[in-house]
Amino acid sequence: MDLPGSLVRFFRPGGIAVFGSMMEGWFFGGAVVVKELQALGYGGRIYPIHPSASRVYGLKVYPDLLQVEGVVDMAVIATSYRAVPEILEACGKKGVSAAVVIADGFAEVGPEGIGRQDELVAVAKARGIRIIGPNTLGIYRPQEGISTVPYEKGYHLPPRGGLSIITQTGIYGPQAAALNEYRFGISTIIDLGNMCDIDEVDCLEYLGSDPDTTVIGMYIEHTRRPRKLMEIAAEVSSNKPVICLKGGRSSEAAHAMASHTGSIAGQDVLYDALFRQAGIIRIFEYEDLMLTSKVFLTQPLPRGNRLGIISLTGAMGIQCIDAAVENGLVLGRLTGSSMEKLHAVHHTLAGHPIDLGPATAANGIDFFAYYMKCFEVLMEDENIDCIYLNTYISSYLEAEGYAHVFRHMADNLRKPVVSWSYGPSSESVRRLGAFTESHGIPAYPSTRKAIEALGHLVRYAQRKRQAEDTRTRAMSA
Amino acid sequence: MDLPGSLVRFFRPGGIAVFGSMMEGWFFGGAVVVKELQALGYGGRIYPIHPSASRVYGLKVYPDLLQVEGVVDMAVIATSYRAVPEILEACGKKGVSAAVVIADGFAEVGPEGIGRQDELVAVAKARGIRIIGPNTLGIYRPQEGISTVPYEKGYHLPPRGGLSIITQTGIYGPQAAALNEYRFGISTIIDLGNMCDIDEVDCLEYLGSDPDTTVIGMYIEHTRRPRKLMEIAAEVSSNKPVICLKGGRSSEAAHAMASHTGSIAGQDVLYDALFRQAGIIRIFEYEDLMLTSKVFLTQPLPRGNRLGIISLTGAMGIQCIDAAVENGLVLGRLTGSSMEKLHAVHHTLAGHPIDLGPATAANGIDFFAYYMKCFEVLMEDENIDCIYLNTYISSYLEAEGYAHVFRHMADNLRKPVVSWSYGPSSESVRRLGAFTESHGIPAYPSTRKAIEALGHLVRYAQRKRQAEDTRTRAMSA
Missing domain, CATH: 3.40.50.261 (Succinyl-CoA synthetase domains)
Known part of the structure; x- marks a missing residue:
């Protein structure tokens, strides 16, 4: 987590390998990612990878990553959890050092999933691969031609603009929110999923210096690095507004979160103090992220x-x-x-x-x-x-x-x-x-x-x- | 205010005289009231009154009330404030004992208006006329064929149902709120205007025993009769939910209200105590009246x-x-x-x-x-x-x-x-x-x-x- 600029490969990848179902027309899977990258006019090469498919949306499908000859900066893994460790091994061999792991079935499903996630992290560390996810939609950065979101959403581009969102849930993603109706413009949405590696602090630091991001919205349920979050947020918020919804204010909710994210949230009073000291603008319901950001983007x-x-x-x-x-x-x-x-x-x-x-x-x-x-x-x-x-x-x-x-x-x-x-x-x-x-x-x-x-x-x-x-x-x- | 059932003439009038502009097609005035009464299928006779017009929407216009031969239970007065005292005198002579005074320019406009309102009240008392208003939209009771609202609204009937609203503002009226989109049904809306006579207590008592009303919503800024309101509300709320938005919780707002309604609101803490004791369900913003009432009407x-x-x-x-x-x-x-x-x-x-x-x-x-x-x-x-x-x-x-x-x-x-x-x-x-x-x-x-x-x-x-x-x-x- 200390490599400077290590997130660049996620946000400006030179070549993308997509793993997952390559069934055209299905609402979920690798084919959706391929189609969307094409629709957004992604400027690099797209390499669909699937053991048995041969073509998808006009592109050649490779049976495995090692047969790809070009440079791959990022892997998007929308397969079953079973396939993930092997794919990460291949990424390591191929020199792919950024992976968005969409696959679910990890820490969010309980003890056996936690074991799988530990294994995933071990492979990634051994191979020097940074991970967003697992159990994530990944990155949606439409004006840069990048989307790893594996769901159909039914619209093309949201207006270009300065709102970026870092979230520990998928409900700010383009398949859940009508981002194209947000008239003041979207820059980047990052869904962190189970946050086995890259977390909200990394993303906040990155977007803090991203010239296309002028307002940052966050949805978090917990942080692993409260001190670092406070430090980075204080720095970023002196330049750009940082708006945050904290899910799980009540102890009842904290208890429930322990099961759905596989981690324990701290007491709300601590988050409140952290937000105040860091100059984070605290909001209290889902809709407020869009509603609050509008006034900051325009006035x-x-x-x-x-x-x-x-x-x-x-x-x-x-x-x-x-x-x-x-x-x-x-x-x-x-x-x-x-x-x-x-x-x-x-x-x-x-x-x-x-x-x-x-x-x-x-x-x-x-x-x-x-x-x-x-x-x-x-x-x-x-x-x-x-x-x-x-x-x-x-x-x-x-x-x-x-x-x-x-x-x-x-x-x-x-x-x-x-x-x-x-x-x-x-x-x-x-x-x-x-x-x-x-x-x-x-x-x-x-x-x-x-x-x-x-x-x-x-x-x-x-x-x-x-x-x-x-x-x-x-x-x- | 002690006549039992004295509000019946407003809610089930046998004949209605309408005073005001009889210009067809204009968005405001007496002609709109006439048209709407016809559209709603009001069962009694409608008597448009205007000094110079001769016909409106197929009806004969009478030059003055005393030339009407049939029985008139209610007068709707959508004229300039200048004409109101004389019209009330005529009502007295004709035996009309219920008047909705839509005309504005009374207590809400300051000292000179207060004088006019005092005069209006004096005439009404002397003639035994009950008043809703002035400065009001009056009554909207579409399923009973009654509307005194002098504005075009652009839709016909809201769904039939049990929500009634008593309000000291026009913004719950059919020209301001999309009542036809409220799927669980509207019974009666009463705008009290300046409340020179009939007040929220009278209306709450009436609707409390109205079989078509199952949920009562209120918007009030002040009450002249806190003790009576508490007594009646306690009785009504034991049978039907009473939901209330109190405008002017802050002292800043109370100060501003003094000018727009011509009366002083009490301290919010007193209203809060009153609501609690009376079992009134307190809400805190405009939209909540519709949103809260829905669950009571349906679940x-x-x-x-x-x-x-x-x-x-x-x-x-x-x-x-x-x-x-x-x-x-x-x-x-x-x-x-x-x-x-x-x-x-x-x-x-x-x-x-x-x-x-x-x-x-x-x-x-x-x-x-x-x-x-x-x-x-x-x-x-x-x-x-x-x-x-x-x-x-x-x-x-x-x-x-x-x-x-x-x-x-x-x-x-x-x-x-x-x-x-x-x-x-x-x-x-x-x-x-x-x-x-x-x-x-x-x-x-x-x-x-x-x-x-x-x-x-x-x-x-x-x-x-x-x-x-x-x-x-x-x-x-």
């Missing part, structure tokens, strides 16, 4: 925690304040000049939260012009650091109506903005959310989730400022 | 808090346990006999949470048959009181594949069941959720929300059992 860091609110009903303004207070934000006090500007737009607007409801109930007003003016007031007010937008869609207010407003926002994003939409049709609400996001403003499934994300952004910005202040003082002392 | 009450879990990945099983512990549930310990049955299905299934992942990675197994067997084991295990299901959909696992499983569940629902689905396409996930719900099992947008809802159901069942025990002991003493 500037705020200077403070003073929230500006544009709502379309008084009640949602109130609920937004409740959520703000729970997440460490405060309702900003608008300047007198802002109040005057709002009053000039419509007398019912001179308040905060800005409630567009009463004004828009008046006949014949230009809703979108009002909306734009309210936004401008908040963007210019020196007492406002971040902004929540509530938008509405219906048969008489269409998503496209916001086009001018959103374009203006996108061109003037000096403070972070988040949004929540509602309306009498969930399909239209989704459309408005997508339209909002196409202008670079993240849309959330609830006001609370929008404000939670903003709260994380505010605290991250505070920590960064504090760290800079400390550095500045240290230098001037 | 039997559990005997205890021991959760059974079927997951498709170990990690979601772990996260489900975390959510369970946070919501007062415990992971049930399966009986030895259950473990044997699971082991007989597949050796990897003999654990809890039941993780179908490893088994289904094996080639050629019948996933749905396995799923069904796991469900049967949990439904029969005496140590399990309630069940969480995780379901997956993809290009190779279709929603319809679950048909047999879900039909079997629907026929054997002796314990409450909730579900969360995932997959690589949000559209497919929605389809699977809809398919699940069409079999009577509520689907949730996250595991956490599913477990939260189950937690509410478990605590409600516990309170009910305790109350029954107390009654039984009192009778035998």
